[in-house]
Every structure is written in structure tokens, then in C-alpha cells.
Amino acid sequence: MTRRRLLGTAAALPLFRILPGHAQGGGAGQVSDGVVKIGVLNDMTGVFADQQGMGEVVAARLAIEDVGGKVLGAPVELVHGDLLNRADIGMGIARRWFDQEKVDIITGLGNSAVALAVQTLSKEKQRIVIPMSAGTTDLTGKDCGPWTAHWVYDNYSAAKGPVTALFRGGKTKWFFVTSDYAFGHSLEANATAILKSLGGEVTGSVRAPLGETDYSSYLVRAAASGAQAVGICAGGADMINIAKQMGEFGLIRRGIVPAALNCSLTNIRSIGLETGQGMVYAASYYWDQNEGTRAFAERFRALHGRPPTAFQAGSYGAVLHYLKAVQAAGTDATAPVMAKMREMPINDFMTVNGVLRPDGRVVRDVHLLRVKQPSQSRGEWDLLEVVGTISGADAFRPMDQGGCPLVKA
Numbered sequence: 001m002t003r004r005r006l007l008g009t010a011a012a013l014p015l016f017r018i019l020p021g022h023a024q025g026g027g028a029g030q031v032s033d034g035v036v037k038i039g040v041l042n043d044m045t046g047v048f049a050d051q052q053g054m055g056e057v058v059a060a061r062l063a064i065e066d067v068g069g070k071v072l073g074a075p076v077e078l079v080h081g082d083l084l085n086r087a088d089i090g091m092g093i094a095r096r097w098f099d100q101e102k103v104d105i106i107t108g109l110g111n112s113a114v115a116l117a118v119q120t121l122s123k124e125k126q127r128i129v130i131p132m133s134a135g136t137t138d139l140t141g142k143d144c145g146p147w148t149a150h151w152v153y154d155n156y157s158a159a160k161g162p163v164t165a166l167f168r169g170g171k172t173k174w175f176f177v178t179s180d181y182a183f184g185h186s187l188e189a190n191a192t193a194i195l196k197s198l199g200g201e202v203t204g205s206v207r208a209p210l211g212e213t214d215y216s217s218y219l220v221r222a223a224a225s226g227a228q229a230v231g232i233c234a235g236g237a238d239m240i241n242i243a244k245q246m247g248e249f250g251l252i253r254r255g256i257v258p259a260a261l262n263c264s265l266t267n268i269r270s271i272g273l274e275t276g277q278g279m280v281y282a283a284s285y286y287w288d289q290n291e292g293t294r295a296f297a298e299r300f301r302a303l304h305g306r307p308p309t310a311f312q313a314g315s316y317g318a319v320l321h322y323l324k325a326v327q328a329a330g331t332d333a334t335a336p337v338m339a340k341m342r343e344m345p346i347n348d349f350m351t352v353n354g355v356l357r358p359d360g361r362v363v364r365d366v367h368l369l370r371v372k373q374p375s376q377s378r379g380e381w382d383l384l385e386v387v388g389t390i391s392g393a394d395a396f397r398p399m400d401q402g403g404c405p406l407v408k409a
Contacts, residue, residue, distance in 0.1 A: 030331045031074035032102070038064075038319060039097045041090060041118070042108035042133065044082035047211055047236035051264035052110040052133050054080075055312035058304050060107065063319035071326050079103065083114050085210065090114030091121065098125045104332055105130060107151075107318055110311065112136035112183035119145045126334050128341075130318045133311040135235070135262060136186040137397060140361040144404035147338055148360035152284060152314035155183070156397040159191035159261050161282030161368045161390055166229055166259055167198045174259070175227035176205035177218050177242055179234040187233040187261055190397075203227045212238060215245045223251055235262040240270045247275040264309045268371055268383045276371040282395070284366050285310040285350045286384055292349035307381050310350075317348040354392070359404035366395035 040060055042052040057080045064076045079101065083090035090111065097103035098121070105128040109115035115134035120143070122129040128147045131139055135155040139148060174195055178184040184207065192202055203225035206218045219242075222230050230251065232242045243258045252258065252275070260267075263281035271279075287297035287307035296316065297307040304312075325340035326332050346354030346362065354364040368388035377383065399407055 030072050031326075032104070032332055035074055035102075036071055036076045036323070036326060036332050037101070037103045038076065038078050038322070039094075039101075039103040039106045040078065040080040040108045040315065041083050041093055041097075041106050041114075042080075042110035043085055043236075044080070046085050047238055048085070048110050048133065049236075050266040050270075051236060051309045052108065052311055055300075055304050055308055056108050056110075056132060056315040058300060059308060059312045059315035060319045062299060062303075063316045063323065066320065067323050067327075071323050072330065072332070074332075076323065080108075083109075083111055085111045085114070087111075087113045087117045091117045094118045094121055098127055104128070104334075105322060107315060108132050109134050112139075112186065113181055115139060116143055116182060119143065119148055122147045128322070128334055128338060130322070132314050132318065135183045137190060137402065138182070138186060140357075140359040140397075141402035141404055144359050144402070144406055146406060147334060149318065149341060149356050149362055150360050151318045151362050152311055153282075153366070154361070154396070155187040155190045155262075156194075157284075157366050157390075157395045158282055159187060159194055160395060161366060161388070162259050162261055162280050163191055163194045163200075163231075164198065165280050165368060165388075166257065167195065167200055171229040171257060171259075172198075172200045173203050173226055173228045174200060174231050175203050175222040175225045175229075176231040176233055177215065177222065178205060178207045179210050179238055180207040181210055183235065183262075184233045188231070191231050191233065191259075191261055208234070208238070210238065213241060215242050216249065218242075219245060219249050219251060223249075223254070223256065227256060229257045229259045231259045231261055233261055235264075236267070237270075239263060240267050243267075243271050243279070244275060264311065265307065265381070265383065266309055269381065273372060273374040273377055273383065277373045279371040280387070281369055282366050282390070283310045283369055284364055285313040286367060286369055286386060287313075288382065288384075289367070289386055296349045313350050317346065317350050320348060321346050357399055359399050359402055359407050361396055361399070361402075363392035363396050365392050366390045 081093040107130040109131040110133035115131040260281040329336040
């Protein structure tokens with residue numbers, strides 16, 4: 001994955017160019033330190049690495065190259081780090097990037113505890129943060145910040161589609177298996193609220209450590225509870241293990257369905273169509289959805305060996321939108337750039353006329369995806385079909401219900 005190879009691939013394909021006429025002013029003199037520096041901080045080696053990891057870095061590089069590697073005449077640089085799913089590690093890297101390495105924005109932040117901590121730091125340092133794959137709705141709720149763009153999804157949008165679809169299909173009694181940290185707690189709370197608003201029932205819940213491998217005792221309790229669905233409030237390898245073990249322990253054969261409340265393309269590849277067939281989940285991007293999504297997937301696959309997840313595709317859109325905002329603002333100063341990010345519609349292969357709300361939530365349409373039967377699949381990554389679309393206005397929590405102090409003000 002060399003820089004030469006990336007540049008060669010980008011040169012052969014259509015580009016999203018930033019036009020010089022969009023700038024208010026110009027020249028590298030409008031850019032602090034003479035360089036625009038972007039940091040991707042996510043899980044590079046842990047349970048979420050497949051769906052985040054170097055794929056988010058590859059997508060960010062493609063966005064940078066698609067603007068010619070410069071903005072306002074200044075070079076754009078990219079750094080990346082592994083947060084190891086630990087708030088202290090993530091905070092240490094973020095603080096070093098802001099204080100010593102002059103990083104202008106941090107994207108990724110694929111762990112809710114880390115994202116909340118770094119968002120607090122961003123308020124102090126007045127730097128932009130773009131959580132890509134952190135799910136907690138507290139980022140745009142009680143802990144919201146003025147310099148945040150919560151980009152791809154959150155635990156409200158992730159829960160609403162599957163909970164609603166399964167409830168309407170007769171799965172009204174749910175048991176939750178939840179990763180025991182900020183992300184899992186938030187996902188369970190959002191799913192529970194949506195389920196109860198529909199008239200559903202929670203038969204019980206358990207919390208498991210991040211990185212757990214044996215879910216047998218949790219699933220025995222789920223089966224004994226009378227649940228018709230198990231809400232999996234976990235991500236990455238944890239989500240995969242829970243779904244697989246539901247099949248191994250016979251829950252799926254008994255009609256208890258795995259409800260994928262946080263799922264990704266690579267998760268389905270690992271679970272397999274035999275176990276996963278019929279499972280539904282919500283996502284804002286699927287690689288085989290239309291001409292635009294397929295075109296980006298081919299570019300990405302040439303470099304990363306597989307189609308992108310929604311988080312990885314979102315990394316491209318977030319970096320591109322930020323760079324467009326820098327150009328439009330005529331500076332990389334935080335306040336005017338964030339104002340432009342809110343003012344300008346978000347448009348790329350993944351998003352049509354998306355908006356960045358005052359609470360920091362990016363709003364776009366969300367798609368309901370269903371896992372194909374093995375006989376329907378035409379290839380290794382032909383795993384899903386789009387069975388519905390939820391408008392952004394319905395997919396995300398209403399802004400006045402989040403408790404964000406910026407909205408009250």
C-alpha cells in the first residue's frame with residue numbers, strides 16, 4: 001500500500017476537485033504552520049480493526065489525493081494511530097497530536113470511551129474531531145461539543161431500523177447481550193427505548209467484557225428468558241462471536257433471531273451466509289448499492305483487497321468535506337472551517353445533501369440491509385441486499401431530544 005501505488009490509482013480515476021474559485025482568500029499563508037494535518041485514530045489491531053483500521057486510512061488518503069494533495073496552496077498530510085480501545089492511550093495520542101505535532105483534526109475515534117474523552121480535549125484545544133465509528137449518542141447529547149461532526153452513524157440510527165423491522169415481523173420480546181463499556185450501554189439504552197415505544201418487551205439483559213470469547217452462559221440465560229430476539233449490543237469480533245455461538249448453541253434453530261444492532265460488511269463475511277442469512281441491520285453505505293458506491297469500492301479494493309465498510313467509506317467523505325470547508329473558508333482556523341462544514345451540504349457517493357446539525361450530528365439517509373441466502377450470493381463479497389431506506393429525519397434522534405447544551409442555547 002505504497003504512496004506511489006495510491007497516487008497511480010488515483011491518477012487513473014475521476015477526481016472530486018476543489019476549485020480555486022471557492023476560496024475566500026488563498027495561499028499557504030492562510031494555513032497555520034503551512035500544512036493541513038489530519039490524524040486518523042482508531043482500532044488498528046483489536047476487535048474492530050477489520051471494519052475500521054487501515055481501511056479508514058486508505059479512504060482518507062484517496063480523499064486527499066482527489067483534491068490534488070493540497071488545499072489553499074498548502075500540502076495536506078495524514079498521520080494515523082492505534083487507540084488500542086483504551087481511553088488513556090487514545091487521549092495520550094490525541095494530546096500529543098494537538099500539542100506537539102500540530103494536527104488540525106482527528107477522525108476515526110472508533111471507540112465510544114475514547115471518542116468522548118477526545119471530544120472533551122477538542123473543546124479545550126478548539127480543534128475539530130470527526131468520530132467515524134463510535135456509537136454513543138452522548139457525543140451529540142449531554143456531552144456534545146462545538147467542534148464535533150459525528151459522521152457515519154450512532155446507536156440510535158443503528159438500533160432503529162433493525163428493532164422496528166423485527167418488531168413488525170413479530171419479534172416483540174427481546175433479550176440484550178451488551179458489551180460492558182460506553183458504546184454497549186448506549187446501544188442497549190437506545191434499542192430498549194425504541195422497542196418499548198413500539199410496545200415491545202425486554203425479557204432480560206447481561207453485560208460482557210469487551211473481547212469476551214465464550215458467550216455460552218449469556219446465551220443460556222437469553223434462551224431461558226422467553227426472548228424471540230437477542231439484541232447484540234456489541235461490535236466487531238464480539239458481535240461475530242455472539243452471532244456464531246447463537247447458531248452453535250441452537251438458538252437460531254429454535255426461532256430466536258440475532259438482532260445485529262451494530263454490524264458491518266466484514267462482520268457478515270466472518271459470520272457466513274449459512275448462519276447470518278436473513279439477519280437485518282442498518283448502514284449508510286453498501287458497496288454494491290449503485291454505480292457510485294461500486295466505483296469507489298473498486299478503487300478501494302485495488303488498494304485494500306476488499307470493499308469498504310460504511311465506516312471506511314465515511315472516512316473518505318469526512319476528509320473530503322473538511323478539505324472543501326477549508327478551501328471555502330480560506331483558512332484552516334477551526335471556527336470558520338466548522339461554520340463552512342455546517343453551511344455546506346455533504347455530497348459524495350455515500351451521501352446526498354447531508355447536513356451537519358448544531359449538536360454535531362451528521363444526518364443522511366440510512367439503509368436497511370438484509371443478509372442474503374447462500375444460494376443468492378454471486379461472489380465472496382456479494383453478501384447483502386438493500387431492502388429499505390430510512391430518511392435521515394427519521395433515522396437519527398431528534399435534535400431536541402438529545403439534551404445537547406448547544407441546542408438549548
